[in-house]
Amino acid sequence: MKIFTALYDRVMGWSHHPKAPWYLGGMSFAESSFFPIPPDVLLMPMCLAKPQQAFFFAWITTLASLAGGLLGYAIGYWMLELVWPIIESANKVEHYRQVEGFFAEYGVWVVFVAGFSPIPYKLFTIAAGATSMMLLPFLLASLVGRGARFFLVATLMKFGGERYEKNIRNSVDWIGYALIVMVGIYILYKQVA
Numbered sequence: 001m002k003i004f005t006a007l008y009d010r011v012m013g014w015s016h017h018p019k020a021p022w023y024l025g026g027m028s029f030a031e032s033s034f035f036p037i038p039p040d041v042l043l044m045p046m047c048l049a050k051p052q053q054a055f056f057f058a059w060i061t062t063l064a065s066l067a068g069g070l071l072g073y074a075i076g077y078w079m080l081e082l083v084w085p086i087i088e089s090a091n092k093v094e095h096y097r098q099v100e101g102f103f104a105e106y107g108v109w110v111v112f113v114a115g116f117s118p119i120p121y122k123l124f125t126i127a128a129g130a131t132s133m134m135l136l137p138f139l140l141a142s143l144v145g146r147g148a149r150f151f152l153v154a155t156l157m158k159f160g161g162e163r164y165e166k167n168i169r170n171s172v173d174w175i176g177y178a179l180i181v182m183v184g185i186y187i188l189y190k191q192v193a
Contacts, residue, residue, distance in 0.1 A: 002173050015045040024057060025064040032068030032146075033075060033122050039065065040153055047157030058154035062147040065121070069142045072125025073135070080130040099127045108137045115145020 014020060024046060028039040039061050047054040075083070087096055102110045111133070114124035128138050 005173050012045045012049065015042065015049040020046055021057065021060055025060050028061045028064035029068035029071070031122065032065045032125055033072035035122075036120075038118070039150075043150060043153055044157055044161070047154050048161045051158045051161070054154040054158035055151065058147075058150040061150040062143070065146045065150070066139065066142050069115075069121070069125040069146075070139075072122050073129035073133075073138060076126035076129025077132065078129075080126075083126075096127070099123060100131055103127060103131045103133060107133070108141045111138055111141035112145040115142050116149045121146070 014023065017023070020042070024039060024042050027035065027037070027042055031037060031039055043057055043061050046057050050057075087093055099110075111124055111128060113119070114121050125142075
């Protein structure tokens with residue numbers, strides 16, 4: 001059953017759409033504040049489809065993500081009290097306190113690492129606002145962290161992606177199922193622990 005191959009083909013089709021850069025920008029903005037899917041899933045096929053525009057797509061992703069990060073910051077800064085019951089009902093108070101501790105101890109480096117890594121960036125944009133982190137360092141760390149990540153993806157796709165595109169497509173189902181198994185194991189571990 002090749003569910004992920006069909007999804008991959010669909011996303012590759014979207015990457016050729018004339019409004020694809022707008023979709024990429026919207027997805028990047030939303031992911032930085034509330035949307036669960038990272039923009040890499042659209043950035044990679046767009047860079048594969050049009051390698052000559054890879055860095056343009058990386059700029060769109062970076063700047064839209066930065067704007068979305070500002071929305072996440074505003075949510076944390078002005079709306080933490082409204083969101084707090086949701087955090088409590090999801091039993092995430094301890095996680096929030098842990099993130100708060102990271103900000104107290106590491107400051108701007110937390111935003112940089114969250115921006116570059118696959119850690120959900122939106123948690124850190126909201127936490128930065130909730131902890132009243134200074135806005136300029138937040139923006140600079142976000143710009144560098146997110147920019148480094150998206151330009152790395154664009155560079156890899158521009159210079160090596162086309163050679164490996166067939167292999168990526170042939171492996172996408174194995175990768176997808178492996179991720180499902182890993183998430184399942186993690187959920188079971190959290191239930192038992």
